[in-house]
Every structure is written in C-alpha cells, then in structure tokens.
Amino acid sequence: MRQEDFFAILVIIAINLSYTYSGPNNLHLSDGTSTAELISGDVFFEIVEPEVLEYTYRLKPAKDFGIPFNKSIEFKHILLVPAQPRHACTDLTNIDDIEGNVAFIERGDCSFKKKTIIAEKAGARAVIITDTNKENEEYYVEMIDDDLTTDVNIPAGFLIGRNGIMIMNQLRRLNMKYAVINLPVNLTFTPVHKINQPPWLDW
Template sequence: MNLEVFYQIACLFVFVIVPSYTGPNNLHLDGVSTAEIIAGDVFFEITDPVELEYTYRVRPAKDFGAPFNESFMVKNAALVPVVPRYGCNEPENYDEIEGNVAFVERGECSFKRKTMMAERIGARAIIITDISKANEEYFIEMIDDDSEEEVNIPAAFLMGKNGLMITKTLERLKRKYAIINIPVNLTFTPAHKMNQPPWLGW
C-alpha cells in the first residue's frame, strides 16, 4: 500500500467516527451536555396538553428585561396566546394573562414594547415567536429598541416552527393556553436524551 492510499483511508476513517457539530440546532451529540452547545439559551417544558409535552428551547432577550436566573421560576403556569396576537397594545384577554406567561407573535411593534405591555397587565414573562417563518429553524436576537421605558420581566424568542405547532395545536384542541414550567435545568443532560419536539427533525 503506497502512502497516498494510506492517507485517503485514514481520512475516511476519521470522517466516519468523529461526530461534527453542524449548527446551533443540531443537538444529536451523544455524551455532550446541552450547556456546551446552547450557551445562554433557556429551556421550558409543556406539561399539558399531551400533544405538546416536549422541551422547547428559547433565546432570552439580549439587553432588556429580567434574566431567567435562579430567582425566576414559573411552575404550572399558563402559556397564553395574546389576543390580538401581536401584543402591541392591551390585549382583550388580559385577565387570562395576569400571573402567567404571555405568548406573542413577532411583528407590528418592537420586542421591548411587547414585553412592556405584557408586564403592564401582570404577565410573569413573555415568549415571542414568528409563525410566519415557521419553516426557518433559527433564533432571533431580541435587542432593546432604545426607548426610555424599563421592563422587569424575562423575555425570550421561540423558534417559529415550534411557535406554529403550539399555536395550531391549541387552536385545534380549542384550548386557550398550555401549561408550562420555565426554566427547566438541563445543564447536565446529554443532548440526545432531551425530549425534543419530533417535528424539528434533529
């Protein structure tokens, strides 16, 4: 066997047995913790309805709102889709959102304004998604709009594909909300053992 053939076989062997990380949404790395992959992202879980009982990844707002830290824990709260869906003004269903988590669609006003409106009606946090781009598996970096208002609740962005599935499933079941826990600590959980939504295809 000459040196060139040996080199080609060696390269092929390395390519086959060494896993590669191909992007921020690829969580199929056996033995790797989620903390090593997702850095500052946060997870929440839906516990009801059963059709949505998965763990979801969200990206916290970059420079506004409160952090999702050890002092913030919401258990068995309602994730309530805001009506109207963009949440730029006081919603019609404000009484259902108070004390729970507002679920809002991206568009028509800034992320910070949506968060400010959710806080004003008593939401404990807000999750914003973009169901109009549900085929795109990426996260939006939510930044401050430079307005003077302060917001003091956590805000996070949910991938559009997950947002669409949650929205459509609640509509199909004629449910006004889902029940969630946020945040969920997966720091030492191997990524391949996460209860990921099957429609993401990871």
C-alpha cells in the same frame, strides 16, 4: 475484491455513520460537546399539557432589556397564554387569562420590547415571542433593546418559529386557550441525547 479494499470501505462507512447532521436547532451532536457548553446562555422550558406538545423547547433570552431568567425565576405549571391581539402591540384584551401567567406573542408590527412592556402591563410574569411567518421558521432572532425608555421588569425570550407555529396550531386545533409549562428547566446535567426535543426539528 481485495481484503485491504474491503476494510477501507468499512472504515469509510464507519466514519460517515459517526457524524450526525447538525442543523441550526439540532441539539444532538456527536462531536463531544457537553450539554453545558451547548446550551450556554439559552433558556429551556417544557410543556406538560397538552400531551401532544410535551417536549422541551429552547429560548434565546432578550438582550439588554427585561430581567434575566435567573434562580429567582421558577415557574411551575404556569400557563402559556397566546396574547390577544396576537402581536401585542396594543393593550391586551385577554388580561384575565394573561395576568399571572406567561404571555405567548407573535413577532411583528412593533418592537420586542414594546410587546414585553404591554404584556407586563397586563400582568404577565414572563414573555415568549415567536415568529409564525413560515419563511422565518428556521431562525432565532436577537431580541434587542430599542429607544423606549420604559423599564421592563419581567423576563422575555425568543422561541424559534417552527416550534411557535406548532404550538399555536395545536392549541387552536384542540380549542385550548393555553398550554401548561415549567419555565425554566435545568438541563445542565442532562446528556444531550436525552434532551426531549420536539420531533419536528431537524435531527
């Protein structure tokens, strides 16, 4: 093999290795994007218990309803409690667990806003909604306002289904009624490669 051909092959290999596949949920990009640019508009929370779920998770905040996840919202070691019934389209039956905590609700049967109104009525301080349909587990959903006139006074965000399914399944497996979370967490100055993403997401 000629020397120039050998070096050409090395260059091609180096170029290929310099790119990292970026699926729809992959935060580990190699294009020089800063963390601040990457997470602009998104909200993050971390699970601190149970150990098997101790990762950082990304939320898309609701549009046009609820209050924002701003500086006045800071929940430390608050409980993330699956709603009962799970779609939260009727009054919740586990109010004692939901009150003062974050309601974890499954998508379906009614609007995002209605779910949030019902959770707020039960005393939730925030809402996280996820899609547990395997067909939709890869996608974020825009949570928009609807024609309900009731005001919403708590923040709400959408969690991608792959994360939601894993969290729900692990809580059931461990026979736990809740996870313990910090919401939100500030990742503005955290290098992208150091964000503690769940290992089951695309890298």
